[in-house]
C-alpha cells in the first residue's frame with residue numbers, strides 16, 4: 001500500500017490547482033448568481049485534457065485510472081464546485097454506464113462528444129414518483145419498427161437542456177408488449193418528442209441546470225438501447241453509477257478542503273482580545289477536528305477509487321459498498337467541515353462577499369443527489385445482513 005502520488009499524478013494535481021486558482025475561482029460566484037452554465041470553463045477543461053480523461057485510448061482518451069479523475073475533481077472543487085461537477089460527469093456517470101455496458105458505436109460516439117465537443121452527458125433516472133425507490137419509475141420505451149418510443153417525465157436531471165447525450169432509464173417494453181425490465185436508452189437533445197420542462201431554482205451548484213426531461217412519443221433508433229437485460233438491467237446500470245458516487249464524494253471533499261483552507265488563512269490574520277484567532281485553543285481544536293475529518297474522507301474516497309475492479313467490457317468500476325461508504329461519510333462530514341469553516345469568519349462568513357455561504361449551499365447537495373445518505377446506508381446495511 002502506497003499513499004504517495006506518482007510524478008504524473010502530482011503534475012495532474014498541479015495543473016488542476018493552477019486552473020482552479022487562476023481561472024475557475026475568480027468567476028465561481030458568477031455562475032452561481034446568474035444561474036449560468038460555465039461554457040468557457042468546459043473549453044478550458046477540454047483543452048487541458050481533464051474532460052474524459054478516463055476514456056480508453058482506443059476512443060481517443062487518456063485512459064487514466066479513476067483515482068486520477070478523483071484527484072483532479074477534488075482539487076478543482078476547492079475553487080469551483082460546479083466546474084468540478086462537470087469533470088465528474090464527463091468521466092463517470094452516464095459515461096461509466098455506456099463504457100461498461102454500451103455497444104462499441106455508443107462508446108465511440110459518447111467519447112467523441114465529450115473529447116471533441118465538451119459534451120457533458122446527463123443521466124436521467126429520477127421521476128416525480130420515483131426517487132430513492134427508482135424501481136417505481138414509469139417512463140416506458142416501447143419497441144416499434146426498429147425504434148423505441150419513449151413516454152414519461154424525469155426531473156432534477158443535472159445538465160438537462162445543456163447535455164447533448166442523455167442516458168434515460170426506462171421500463172423497456174418489447175414489440176410483443178412484454179415488460180423487459182429497466183434499461184437505459186440514449187436520447188439526443190433535440191430529438192422530436194423530447195422537450196425540457198421546468199428548470200429548478202436549486203439551492204446550490206446553480207451553474208448547472210437541474211431540469212425536467214419530458215418524453216412524449218419520442219422515437220429513437222433501437223440501436224440506442226444501452227442495457228436490455230430483463231434480469232439484471234437495473235443492477236448493471238447501478239454498477240455503472242458507482243463511479244459517479246465516488247466522483248460526487250470527491251466534489252464534497254474538495255469543497256470542504258477549500259473552505260477549511262480559507263478558514264486557516266483567516267484565523268492567522270484576524271485578531272480578537274489582542275491575539276490572533278489561531279491562538280485560541282477552542283478554535284485550534286475545531287480546526288484540528290476538521291483536519292481529521294478531511295483526511296478520513298480522503299482515505300475512504302481514494303480507497304473506493306483504487307479498489308475499482310474490471311466489471312463489464314474491462315471497465316474499472318468501484319465496488320458498491322466502497323462507493324456507498326465514501327458517499328454517506330463524505331456527504332455529511334463535508335457539510336460539517338464547511339459549516340465550521342464558515343463559523344470562523346463570524347458575520348463575514350454569512351455574507352455573499354465571501355465564497356463560504358456558496359460552498360455551504362453547494363456541499364449540502366451531496367447528502368441528496370446521486371442517492372441520498374439514507375439510501376447509501378440502506379445499501380451498506382443490505383450487504384451487512386445479506387443471507388442472515
Ligand SMILES: Cc1cc2nc3c(=O)[nH]c(=O)nc-3n(C[C@H](O)[C@H](O)[C@H](O)COP(=O)(O)OP(=O)(O)OC[C@H]3O[C@@H](n4cnc5c(N)ncnc54)[C@H](O)[C@@H]3O)c2cc1C
Nearest residue numbers: 123124125126131132133156157158368369370371372374
Ligand atoms: C442537485 C441535484 C442533482 C440531481 N441530479 C440528478 C441527475 O442528474 N439524475 C437523476 O436521475 N437524479 C438526480 N437528482 C435526483 C436525486 O437522485 C434524488 O433527489 C434522490 O435520489 C432522492 O429522491 P427524491 O428526491 O425523490 O426523494 P425521496 O426518495 O422521496 O426521499 C425523501 C426522503 O426519504 C428518505 N427515504 C426514502 N426512502 C427511504 C428508505 N427506504 N429508507 C430510509 N429513508 C428513505 C430519503 O433519504 C429522503 O430523505 C438530483 C438531485 C439533486 C438535489
